Amino acid sequence: xxxxxxxxxxVWVLFHNVVELGGLEFTQILLVFGLxxxxxxxxxxxxxxxxxxxxxxxxxxxxxxxxRPQPLLLQLITSDVSLRRxxxxxxxxxxxxxxxxxxxxxxxxxxxLLLVLALVSGYATFAGMFVWAGGAQFFLIEGAETTNAFVxxxxxxxxxxxxxxxxxxxxxxxxxxxMAFTGFLPALxxxxxxxxxxxxxxxxxxxxxAAAWTWLLALLSWRFGVRHYQGGGx
Amino acid sequence: MRATVRVxxxxxxxxxxxxxxxxxxxxxxxxxxxxxxLLKVAILFATVEAAGGELQGYDVALMSTYIWVSQGLLGxxxxxxxxxxxxxxxxxxxxxxxxxxxxxxxxxxxxxxxRSLFSLIPRGIPSVLIGALVVGMAAPASPLAYPLGALSVxxxxxxxxxxxYLLVAAPGFWLVETRGLQVLYMVVSxxxxxxxxxxxxFPGWLQTVAEAxxxxxxxxxxxxxxxxRADVTAALALLAGQAAWLAGVLLLGQxxxxxxxxxxxxxxx
Numbered sequence: 001x002x003x004x005x006x007x008x009x010x011v012w013v014l015f016h017n018v019v020e021l022g023g024l025e026f027t028q029i030l031l032v033f034g035l036x037x038x039x040x041x042x043x044x045x046x047x048x049x050x051x052x053x054x055x056x057x058x059x060x061x062x063x064x065x066x067x068r069p070q071p072l073l074l075q076l077i078t079s080d081v082s083l084r085r086x087x088x089x090x091x092x093x094x095x096x097x098x099x100x101x102x103x104x105x106x107x108x109x110x111x112x113l114l115l116v117l118a119l120v121s122g123y124a125t126f127a128g129m130f131v132w133a134g135g136a137q138f139f140l141i142e143g144a145e146t147t148n149a150f151v152x153x154x155x156x157x158x159x160x161x162x163x164x165x166x167x168x169x170x171x172x173x174x175x176x177x178x179m180a181f182t183g184f185l186p187a188l189x190x191x192x193x194x195x196x197x198x199x200x201x202x203x204x205x206x207x208x209x210a211a212a213w214t215w216l217l218a219l220l221s222w223r224f225g226v227r228h229y230q231g232g233g234x
Numbered sequence: 235m236r237a238t239v240r241v242x243x244x245x246x247x248x249x250x251x252x253x254x255x256x257x258x259x260x261x262x263x264x265x266x267x268x269x270x271x272l273l274k275v276a277i278l279f280a281t282v283e284a285a286g287g288e289l290q291g292y293d294v295a296l297m298s299t300y301i302w303v304s305q306g307l308l309g310x311x312x313x314x315x316x317x318x319x320x321x322x323x324x325x326x327x328x329x330x331x332x333x334x335x336x337x338x339x340x341x342x343x344x345x346x347x348x349r350s351l352f353s354l355i356p357r358g359i360p361s362v363l364i365g366a367l368v369v370g371m372a373a374p375a376s377p378l379a380y381p382l383g384a385l386s387v388x389x390x391x392x393x394x395x396x397x398x399y400l401l402v403a404a405p406g407f408w409l410v411e412t413r414g415l416q417v418l419y420m421v422v423s424x425x426x427x428x429x430x431x432x433x434x435x436f437p438g439w440l441q442t443v444a445e446a447x448x449x450x451x452x453x454x455x456x457x458x459x460x461x462x463r464a465d466v467t468a469a470l471a472l473l474a475g476q477a478a479w480l481a482g483v484l485l486l487g488q489x490x491x492x493x494x495x496x497x498x499x500x501x502x503x
Contacts, residue, residue, distance in 0.1 A: 002421050010430045014277070016437050018284040021277070145262030149269035157273050164280035169272060 004037060004091025011159065022161030027102040028191060029161055034096025036158035036183030039122030041089040047127040049080045050134035054144045057137065063231055073131065073222060105190055114204060118186035121207035125182050128214030129154055135221030138228050154179045163196040178210030241336065242344045249348025260356035263309050267361045271305040274430070275369055281435075290434045291463065295372035299461035300432055302365025304453055307387065309357030310350040311452050312394040313427060315402045315419030317346060323406035326500030339399060339484070339491045346395040347388075354387075374462025382469045383460035389476040394452045396480060397423075400487040407494025422447075428454040448479040 011033055015026040024032070053076065056062040065075045105111060133147035140146055150172075157165075157173040162184040165174065173179040181204075188195055189204030253260075278297050282289050292300070319342040322328045331338050365371055374380075402419050406412045424430065426449040433444050433454045444450050455472040458464040464472055 002418065006421050006425045009425065013431045013436055013440070014281050017289055017435050018281055021284055022280055140258070140262065142256060143258040143262035145259060146265045148262070149266035153266065153269045153273060156270065160273065160277050161280075164276045166276065169276055172269075173273075 001087035001091060004041065004088045007037065007159065008033060008091065008095060022163035023193070023196065024161045024163070027099060028187065028193075030095055031099035031103055031187045031190065032161065032183040033159045034092055034094075034099045034183075035118055035122060035187060036092075036155070036179075038089060038092030038096050039119060039182050040126045040155045040158065041085060041092050042123050043126030043130060045083075045085040045089065046081060047077050047130035048082075048085065049077055050130040050137075051144075052080070053134050053137045054141055057141060057229075062229075072226060073134075076134070103191060106192060111190060114186060114189060118182075118190075118204065118207050121211040122182035122186075124211035125178060125207075125214045126155070126158075128211065128218040129177065131218035132214070132221045135218065135223070135225035138225030150177055158182045158184070160184070178213060181207045181210035242340060245341055245344045246348040246351075249345040250352045251348075253349040253352035257356065260309070260353065263353075263357045264360055267305045267308055267357060268364055271301055271361065271365060272368075274301045274305070278431070290432075292432065292435075293372075295370065296461060296463060298365060298369050299371040299373075300457055300463075302362050302369070302371060303457045303460050304429060305365070306354075306358040306361035307390070307453055307456060308361075308429070309353040310387075310391050311427070312346065312350065312391075312398050313420065313423045313429060313453070315398055315416035315423065317342065317395070317398045317403050319399065320403040320406055320412050320416070323403060323494075323498075324410055324412070326498075329498065329500050332495060332498075337488075338495075339404075339487050342399055342403070343392065343395045343484075346398075347392050350391045350395065351388075372461065374460065376462070376466055378466050379459055379462050379469065382466070382473065383456060386456040386459045386469070386473055386476060389473065389480060390452045390456045393448055393476060393480045393483060394423075396483045396487055397448050397452070400483050400490065404487055404490040404494055407490070407497050410499075423449050423452070426450065427452050428457070432457075448483055451476045451479045 011029060012026070014021060015029070019025065021029065053062070056065075056076075062072075065072055065079075068075060100115075129151050133151050136147050137144060154173060154177050157169075158179040162170070162174060162180040170180070185195070185199075186204035186207055188199075189201055192201070194201050195203065275298065278301060279294055282292055282294055282297050287293060319328065319331075319338070322331065328338065331341070334341075374383075398419065402412055402415045405415060409415070426433070426444040426447050428434075428444070428450055433441060433450050436444060451472075455464075455476055459469045459472060
């Protein structure tokens with residue numbers, strides 16, 4: 001739970017110094033943070049266990065999963081669901097509710113639909129990131145931190161106002177790993193704000209596409225990884 | 235006396251050499267450092283610009299130095315709370331360590347420092363170089379900043395190892411399972427050390443809270459000296475602060491080790 005509070009404090013400290021960042025005020029960035037952090041912590045709750053894969057690979061525990069007549073990925077994610085991570089999701093949820101109350105949102109049926117779509121897609125996107133990273137572990141093993149750059153770096157990126165990014169960052173965290181679609185872009189659409197110049201305001205509606213794209217990456221990565229795997233030896 | 239120094243020197247070298255075996259891991263760390271560094275550049279540069287180009291003495295160039303030096307130190311300054319001795323205390327292997335003619339605390343800290351010093355080569359220096367080449371950064375006004383900064387980095391690394399020993403490992407004599415402490419350390423230390431936002435941008439009360447802990451002395455102080463944000467006089471004061479924290483943390487750690495030794499229970503048979 002403290003993790004979430006400290007992450008929120010990091011954002012808040014910046015706004016202690018300035019009123020507006022990347023065209024967003026604190027209550028508006030709170031909406032970005034709430035959406036992204038809630039989705040991330042729920043994905044972490046269910047799929048975060050993929051992080052343990054390098055340990056299973058090294059000590060051969062993964063071979064046991066192969067003996068059972070169930071899909072490998074399903075066994076991996078269900079081998080440990082740590083409910084203590086729920087407390088962390090509470091921080092994101094609180095931030096989101098506070099942001100929805102504090103911001104002046106012109107509620108309509110479309111807005112509710114967008115909010116639900118954003119939450120479901122954001123969750124799916126982060127879950128896909130964990131699976132993508134898991135697939136890459138079959139090749140990296142010791143180099144597990146390489147994928148952390150994008151999974152946890154992605155979480156960090158997702159809670160930022162993406163309008164401050166330069167083009168290379170947009171390429172990596174805007175589209176390839178569609179982090180901007182988990183918080184920033186849906187928040188802009190909900191608030192009825194225009195993006196930074198070249199971004200149309202309706203882009204937030206494309207969050208499900210982003211989730212589908214991430215899962216394409218994830219399943220490809222997982223497939224390559226599993227094909228590459230030749231057993232733990234011994 | 236000379237023999238004692240030689241033994242700990244050997245432990246330092248052993249830690250250094252052991253870390254050199256994990257090159258792929260170090261590369262992964264560098265990728266992570268650089269990615270986070272670029273994200274920090276985006277958000278912190280935007281903050282400085284939104285404040286009118288200057289914020290608490292930080293302009294864009296100085297902010298860049300802060301970002302890349304702190305990212306570079308991340309592989310060496312222990313802000314994750316993990317340490318080998320914690321596992322040895324949990325399993326009871328530490329009983330063997332107590333039989334050796336070595337101080338358990340000193341041996342642990344020295345080995346961890348050796349590993350951290352190696353990490354400067356594949357993670358620390360490349361992070362700073364990437365930052366300097368890709369983003370550009372400010373250089374300190376006085377060349378004295380480099381030797382003072384090097385000393386400060388060494389003190390910061392040692393202080394982090396000693397603090398992890400004190401706050402995460404040593405309580406294991408009583409608690410056995412210290413994973414909770416490790417996570418708590420990881421969450422609090424990074425924030426208060428100024429890893430994501432410089433401590434000097436905190437609101438006043440939070441700065442006071444941070445300065446009441448050893449965390450800024452691990453990361454913020456070395457970065458201030460190396461970036462030239464602190465001039466030579468200020469740098470000397472920061473170094474004195476680091477030394478004082480280190481002495482205090484080492485003394486407390488020693489006291490806990492002696493008390494814990496009497497309390498130690500080796501699990502299992």
